[in-house]
Amino acid sequence: MKPPLFLFISLFLFVYITIQAAADISPGSALYASNPNQSWTSPNNTFSLRFISSAAYFAAVTYSGGIPVWTAGPADSSASLSFLPDGNLRLLNGSSGNLVWQSGTAGLGVSSAALDDSGNLRLLNGTVSIWSTFDNPTDTIVPSQNLTVNNVLRSGLYSFALLRSGNLTLTWNDSILYWNLGFNSSTITNLTSPSLGLQSIGILSVADSNISSPVIVAYSSDYGEGSDILRFLKLDSDGNLRIYSSARGSGTQTDGWAAVSDQCQVFGYCGDLGICSYNDSSPICGCPSKNFDPIDPKDSKKGCKRKVEIENCPGSATMLEIDHAMFLTYPPELSSEVFFVGMSACRLNCLVSGSCVASTSLSDGTGLCYLKNPNFISGYQSAALPSTSYVKVCGPIVPNPSVSSLSVEHSIGSRLKGWIVAVVIIVTILGLVTLEGVVRAIQVSFWCTQEQPSHRPMMGKVVQMLEGVTEIEKPPVPKAVPEGSVGEASFNGSSSVGALSALRSSAPAQSLSLPRRILTLERTSSSVSY
Numbered sequence: 001m002k003p004p005l006f007l008f009i010s011l012f013l014f015v016y017i018t019i020q021a022a023a024d025i026s027p028g029s030a031l032y033a034s035n036p037n038q039s040w041t042s043p044n045n046t047f048s049l050r051f052i053s054s055a056a057y058f059a060a061v062t063y064s065g066g067i068p069v070w071t072a073g074p075a076d077s078s079a080s081l082s083f084l085p086d087g088n089l090r091l092l093n094g095s096s097g098n099l100v101w102q103s104g105t106a107g108l109g110v111s112s113a114a115l116d117d118s119g120n121l122r123l124l125n126g127t128v129s130i131w132s133t134f135d136n137p138t139d140t141i142v143p144s145q146n147l148t149v150n151n152v153l154r155s156g157l158y159s160f161a162l163l164r165s166g167n168l169t170l171t172w173n174d175s176i177l178y179w180n181l182g183f184n185s186s187t188i189t190n191l192t193s194p195s196l197g198l199q200s201i202g203i204l205s206v207a208d209s210n211i212s213s214p215v216i217v218a219y220s221s222d223y224g225e226g227s228d229i230l231r232f233l234k235l236d237s238d239g240n241l242r243i244y245s246s247a248r249g250s251g252t253q254t255d256g257w258a259a260v261s262d263q264c265q266v267f268g269y270c271g272d273l274g275i276c277s278y279n280d281s282s283p284i285c286g287c288p289s290k291n292f293d294p295i296d297p298k299d300s301k302k303g304c305k306r307k308v309e310i311e312n313c314p315g316s317a318t319m320l321e322i323d324h325a326m327f328l329t330y331p332p333e334l335s336s337e338v339f340f341v342g343m344s345a346c347r348l349n350c351l352v353s354g355s356c357v358a359s360t361s362l363s364d365g366t367g368l369c370y371l372k373n374p375n376f377i378s379g380y381q382s383a384a385l386p387s388t389s390y391v392k393v394c395g396p397i398v399p400n401p402s403v404s405s406l407s408v409e410h411s412i413g414s415r416l417k418g419w420i421v422a423v424v425i426i427v428t429i430l431g432l433v434t435l436e437g438v439v440r441a442i443q444v445s446f447w448c449t450q451e452q453p454s455h456r457p458m459m460g461k462v463v464q465m466l467e468g469v470t471e472i473e474k475p476p477v478p479k480a481v482p483e484g485s486v487g488e489a490s491f492n493g494s495s496s497v498g499a500l501s502a503l504r505s506s507a508p509a510q511s512l513s514l515p516r517r518i519l520t521l522e523r524t525s526s527s528v529s530y
Contacts, residue, residue: 024040024114025040025083025112025113025115026083026112026113027083027084027085027086027110027111027112028084028085029082029083029113030080030081030082030083031049031050031059031081031082032051032078032079032080032081033051033057033075033076033077033078033079033080034077034078035051036050036053038050038051040113040115041115042115042117042119043116043117044117046063046064046117046119046248047062047063047064047069047115047116047119048061048062048115049081049115049121050062051079051081052066052068052071053077055074056073056074056075056076057073057075057076057077057079058071058072058074058075059072059073059075059079059081059091059101060072061115061133063119063142063230063232063246063248064230064248065246065247065248065250065251065252066251067230067232067253068140069119069140069142069232070119070121070133070137070138070140071138071139072101072138073091073100073101074100075091075092075093075094075100076094076095077094078093078095079091079092079093080092083113084106087105087106087107087108087109087110087123087125087130088102088103088104088105088106088110089102089103089105089123089131090102090103103123103131103136104131105123105130105131108130109130110124110125110130110131111124111125111126118142118144118145119133119142119144119145120132120133120134120144120145121133134146135151136151137151138153138154139153139154139155139234139235140232140233140234141196141197141198141233142198142231142232142233143197143198143199143230143231143232145198146195146196146197146207147162147195147196147197148162148193148194148195148196149162149163149193153234153235153241154235155235155236155237156237156239157172157173157239157268158171158172158235158237158239159171159235160235162195162196163182164194165182165183165191165194166182166183166188166191166206166215167180167181167182167183168180168181168182168196168206168217168259169181170235170239170240170241170259170260170266172267172268173268173376175332176267176268176330176331176376177330177331177332178239178265178266178267178328178330179259179260179266181259183215188210190210191208191210192208192209193209194206194208195207195208196217197214198231198243199231200231201223201224202220202223202224202225202231202243202245202256203216203219203220203223204216204217204218204219204220204257205217219257220245220256220257221256221257222245222254222256223256226247228247228248229245229247229248230245231243231244231245231246231256232244238263238266238269238301239266239267239269240258240260240263240266241258241259242255242256242258243255243256243257263276263283264276264277264278264283264382265328265380267330267378268376269283269285269301269378270300270378270379271285271295271301271302271303271304272295272376273287273288273292273303273304273306273377273379273391274286274287274300274301274302274303274379275287275288275322275325276378276380276381277380278382284300285300285301286300286400287304287400288304288320288322288379288391288393288400289320289391289393289397289400290399290400291306291307291308291320291393291397291398292304292305292306292307292393293305306393306394307394308393308394309394310357310394312394313394313395316394316395317351317392317393317395318351318392318393318394318395318396318397319347319350319351319359319390319392319393320390320391320397320399321388321390322379322381322388322389322390322391323388324381324382324383324384324385324386324387324388325360325379325380325381325382325385325387325388325389326360326379326380326381326385326387326389327358327359327360327370327377327378327379327389328378328379329360329370329372337370337371337372337373338369338370339369339371340366340367340369341361341367341369342361342367343361343363343388345369346359346371346390347359347361347390349371350371350390350392351390351392355373355374356371356372356373356392357373357374357377357391357392358371358372358377358389358390359372359389360372360387360389360390361387361388361389361390362386362387363386363387364386364387377391440468440472444472
């Protein structure tokens with residue numbers, strides 16, 4: 001039996017409406033920054049093209065809730081985004097009429113534009129895509145979008161790229177390579193057209209026609225969880241690459257993976273001559289000493305400047321010593337800056353050299369010294385770093401309070417307070433509230449706050465010492481600087497990074513895995529040289 005005519009009509013109307021909804025942006029249409037409620041939307045309203053504003057205005061493809069996944073700008077508050085009759089998509093500043101951005105598709109037969117439910121904005125000649133946001137990403141990729149060797153994600157001075165070899169790289173100012181993750185398997189060679197993609201469930205992987213299955217780079221921490229969630233890969237303005245998750249309509253995002261586990265190892269994070277350290281778990285930026293001023297007092301990430309430049313104090317320049325600090329040294333800086341000398345020579349060689357402004361001496365047994373030129377200095381200070389750094393300044397030296405000592409003292413103080421409370425409770429329970437009991441309690445508290453966990457007594461022994469069953473030896477005073485050093489790593493000769501001793505990242509080396517076979521990714525530059 002033939003289907004009724006109305007079914008054919010219904011099917012035709014459904015297809016027609018769907019096509020129209022996906023291609024409803026016609027030449028001559030425009031969006032205006034002055035009208036934030038105006039937008040071009042995808043068929044199911046998951047994505048929209050609109051103006052967003054923070055410090056400036058941007059034309060942006062946004063996910064439901066306002067999360068941007070593609071941007072053009074910045075522009076002023078009277079800017080306009082116009083889809084011109086000649087097929088060009090153009091962003092203009094309203095105040096001056098100056099061109100901010102354009103698609104460059106004039107005269108290519110573009111007759112319509114469409115924003116689909118995957119977040120891809122396309123300029124079409126009939127059904128053929130002439131230009132798309134997926135092929136021209138800014139700082140983000142979403143599921144269904146592939147990053148190829150022809151694409152680069154950019155955010156400020158930072159860039160992220162996929163190389164022909166399959167390596168993933170993060171670079172500062174198109175010159176300093178501070179993160180390089182690549183294949184460590186002889187079975188994966190001669191890649192022809194590698195691409196990086198993020199699955200909707202939170203798996204980041206590299207695919208190529210010469211690989212039987214995509215090679216997994218990373219899993220988001222919420223891998224496979226939830227529904228109606230967009231996961232996306234973004235290069236942030238702080239130079240780190242992260243996987244984020246955003247629930248539909250929430251307008252919020254949660255990070256589930258970061259390429260560089262230690263933010264202070266991102267080159268330039270604190271600006272020129274800035275020193276990165278940690279306040280509890282968050283990175284903070286400061287200047288090497290009171291001989292420096294922040295470039296922008298309202299933004300410590302902008303870096304520092306000398307109060308008196310070196311050329312203005314001939315004969316009185318000296319070297320400021322910074323304990324447990326290093327100046328990041330990444331390719332291509334390594335070859336011309338590394339020497340094998342002791343601490344004194346590392347300091348003095350920089351002092352007498354007109355081209356050296358800072359140096360770092362390692363205390364890890366390698367004898368390495370890095371001399372830094374005036375181009376850009378990116379510093380990192382932590383009590384765990386086995387190194388001493390020097391910065392050339394005009395005397396006299398006015399040092400900062402020791403960041404590491406303050407943080408360690410705070411940690412010791414917090415731990416001491418906690419144990420004193422615990423011991424007092426135990427003393428009270430045991431009925432030992434006497435002068436002798438108080439003395440024993442104080443002695444036990446010092447044992448319980450030792451830096452090395454192996455030196456701290458178990459709770460059973462604590463009770464025995466408090467009761468006087470076990471003799472309490474004289475407790476050592478907790479040290480101001482923790483013992484121990486950071487492990488070493490080596491760069492593989494196959495990478496562009498020299499084989500130099502390096503600090504190991506706090507996160508374990510990641511691995512790339514394939515179904516039915518295991519491959520490993522080698523982190524060729526996630527460990528920092530200094």
